[in-house]
Amino acid sequence: MLLSRIRGPEDLKALSEEELHELVEELRSEIIRVTAETGGHLASSLGAVELIVALHRVFDSPRDRILFDVGHQAYAHKLLTGRQDRFHTLRQEGGLSGFTKVSESEHDAITVGHASTSLANALGMAVARDLQGQDHKIVAVIGDGALTGGMALAALNKIGEMGKDMLIVLNDNEMSISPNVGALAGYFKTLQVQKWVQDAEKLGKGFLERISPRLFELADRAKEATKMILHQENPFYAWNLRYVGPVDGHDLKGLVYLLEKLKDLSGPTLLHIVTKKGKGYKVAEEDPTHWHGASPFNPEAPTKKKGSYTWSLAFGDAVTELAEREEKLVVLTPAMREGSGLVRYAQTWPDRYLDVGIAEDVAVTTAAGLALAGMKPVVAIYSTFLQRAVDQVIHDVAIEKLNVVFAIDRAGLVGADGPTHHGVFDLAFLRTVPGMQIAAPKDALELRAMLTAALEQNGPVALRWPRGAVEPAPEGAWPECAWGRWEVLKPGSEVYLLAFGKTLGYALEAAGADPRVGVVNARFLKPLDREVLAELAANHALVTVEDHQLAGGFGAAVLEALEELGLRPEVRRLGLPDRFTDQGKVESLHAKAGIDAAGIRRALAELGVNVNVSAPRAG
Known part of the structure; x- marks a missing residue:
């Protein structure tokens, strides 16, 4: 196989055009093979x-810096x-990251997992280079x-x-994962239909170069003038960017030719290529949304597996039904x-659904505008992505105490996507915001x-839940809960485990049937x-x-409250240490952090309570 001979990007430069095409197919096969496993x-x-x-054929990595936005396309x-030799460890504990990572390879220019960061990084690198x-x-x-991200657009403005x-x-x-939305996405589609311009340009260029270099030079000047007319509404020209395209992103020969011509041009150039997500693998081409983030599958007979019912779906079903009432x-x-989990909601209530x-x-901030106008907005967002809007939460929502509900998915460790996606900081930054209420x-x-x-x-209210499976609620069931009140699930005579979300199951398992150990569903985290805390602590x-960083998290909030109450019980805090947690299976990562049932039992043993692990679990 050609791929086995490639030890670095420099090896591509010795390959023939035919061999490059063979390499493309081998790369696709290897990506499919390994992704099917991992x-x-x-x-x-x-x-x-x-x-x-x-x-990699044209540029000289790592001397030349190639930055991949998000990084999930860089396999x-x-x-x-x-x-x-390590590609089979992709997204596994101790293995390769699913994104680009500076500490993993000198060829990875940036560590990334969120979108829209590449252009600002590139600008900084260009300034430093010069x-x-x-x-x-x-x-x-x-x-x-x-x-579509504001950070990318703002960087383009400065680059220009x-x-x-x-x-x-x-x-x-x-x-993106879903089809793109917005005016810019619509504009790209209008550019893509201008193939006749490119075809005519290619035909004329080849003809004139053959018969007269002087005529070609004059035609090239005329082409520039024509482009000013054809693309006078092209936003990239307004940003002072040289624009080339759109071109076929699967035409390898054409891409190499263009990159060779463009790499030495002065100033910023934007090459617009059109590609097909899932290219070369029929099922992925036909349903790129499903195969965007694939679970392990059989590459010879790929099928859509019916997954378990998840927290995301539980939220989506709930909000879809609630919209009927509200x-x-x-x-x-x-x-x-x-x-x-919003596919059903988007289809049922399209007029009350906004994908920005x-x-x-x-x-x-759009949710803030809705609230100011008397609506009841719910922002469905991953914990890790809410980090990107902390200023808006404080400045646009919280100062005026607007009733915006933040439906925070993927709270806690999320597994194979690693440190860029773990949702382990939201409690720390949200509980410092005056007036914010947080529940799990x-x-x-x-x-x-x-x-x-x-x-x-x-x-404002933040509701947070973990990634993973959950038992579905009965359709149409709308129970009440005592807002702001904790729930004692199991009484105890000596020690109480205060847990919520994913860790609540671990707490119940750790307590077992031991009458000395009580368990509390500490479901309201602020306030x-x-x-109940005072009663237990006495x-x-x-x-x-x-399942959150210890620094600034729930345990820290409990200690603060105890100090204010003037109580000094013996306290052990279990959570994530002051470092970024790498990728791995969630259960393994929890065990390493000591927040699983075994870790909780160790903490209980330090308090003099050795739980009989053979006793049946309570409840």
């Missing part, structure tokens, strides 16, 4: 293979940059979905102003319709109760239930358990 971002990586081969890049008198090339690869030498490759496949309810998402694209800040349901039924109550609060030791 799961991963299949469709996006398959769509970028020709582009990545062309980039071919990993295979071509000395990581073939200040240091260096002359290497900088290439940023960004998808049309990521280009400064005029630094760099190449921006816009990989346009009309997809006509002012509006749900917003930053391009995460499928991930947040990959722009979390826009989602939050123990099951799908409690989620429904909290959701209905959250819509009636005077101020804490001080009444005569019991306490163990707090959270």
